Amino acid sequence: MIPFRKMHGLGNDFVVVDDRQKTLGVTPARAAAAADRHRGIGCDQFIVLEPPGEGADVFMRIYNPDGSEAEACGNATRCIAHLLMGETGRESVVVRTVRGDLPCQRLPDGTISADMGPPSLEWQDVPLASAMDTTHLPMTVGAVTDPAACSMGNPHVTFFVGDLDRLDWQALGPEAEHHPLLPARANVGFAQVIDTDHIRLAIWERGAGPTLACGSGACATLVNAHRRGLTGRRARIDLPGGTLTLEWRLDGHVLMAGPVATAFTGEFDWDSFAA
Numbered sequence: 001m002i003p004f005r006k007m008h009g010l011g012n013d014f015v016v017v018d019d020r021q022k023t024l025g026v027t028p029a030r031a032a033a034a035a036d037r038h039r040g041i042g043c044d045q046f047i048v049l050e051p052p053g054e055g056a057d058v059f060m061r062i063y064n065p066d067g068s069e070a071e072a073c074g075n076a077t078r079c080i081a082h083l084l085m086g087e088t089g090r091e092s093v094v095v096r097t098v099r100g101d102l103p104c105q106r107l108p109d110g111t112i113s114a115d116m117g118p119p120s121l122e123w124q125d126v127p128l129a130s131a132m133d134t135t136h137l138p139m140t141v142g143a144v145t146d147p148a149a150c151s152m153g154n155p156h157v158t159f160f161v162g163d164l165d166r167l168d169w170q171a172l173g174p175e176a177e178h179h180p181l182l183p184a185r186a187n188v189g190f191a192q193v194i195d196t197d198h199i200r201l202a203i204w205e206r207g208a209g210p211t212l213a214c215g216s217g218a219c220a221t222l223v224n225a226h227r228r229g230l231t232g233r234r235a236r237i238d239l240p241g242g243t244l245t246l247e248w249r250l251d252g253h254v255l256m257a258g259p260v261a262t263a264f265t266g267e268f269d270w271d272s273f274a275a
């Protein structure tokens, strides 16, 4: 049997397995089966801890419920940092991902902060299908239009909307995620700017659908909002599952802080998820 831990950041939930001994035989199909909310354990992302190599405390591999691998996951980064802080007794750790090394620390209020690195702002790096200004995309989906895009290692587009409560954003998510301008698909944010330091945000995640929160999506939203002149470089971002605190530092790095929790632990066998 394989032990797992169910963790979440603001309800963005993860099944975490420890494969630092490289014995578990994780495949994209197996990760997808475990992530299935009806036939598996259920989660927004299936997270695999692997040996890091030199210079980091762990390598974190991220699978979406559709079996695709994501380059970044802000909330899982904070969860895994918390886990490693417990293991090591340290208050700061480095989580290595496909996106790079992400230094994390526990703040005095007990929340976990992750340095998510600098965003990529060029169209090739998002990626977008052709050359264009990434602050204004010629893209309309239903009643929303003119999003901005950037990459936090993974691709994001952000639509700025008037009133989030009056928008059926879940109906728009699939078309936006699969839009022809987005060759790698994208996570799609619907953001209502309340003030220059306050945003309400809902996220349709690539490969996962609607989630209660998306950390990298919150980072991308602050970056896109600031580039559009809508906010400063710091903001509180309220998501359906709770609040993250964001800063886009002058050195280019985006810092994100918020709570994490372990919901339960258990064990499974890959065969349990056979259809």
Ligand SMILES: N[C@@H](CCC[C@H](N)C(=O)O)C(=O)O
Pocket: 012, 044, 045, 062, 064, 069, 070, 071, 072, 073, 074, 075, 076, 154, 155, 187, 205, 206, 207, 208, 211, 213, 214, 215, 216, 217
């Ligand atoms: N929940 C995550 C993002 C997970 C990956 C995303 N669905 C993708 O495919 O890029 C977060 O907190 O950032």
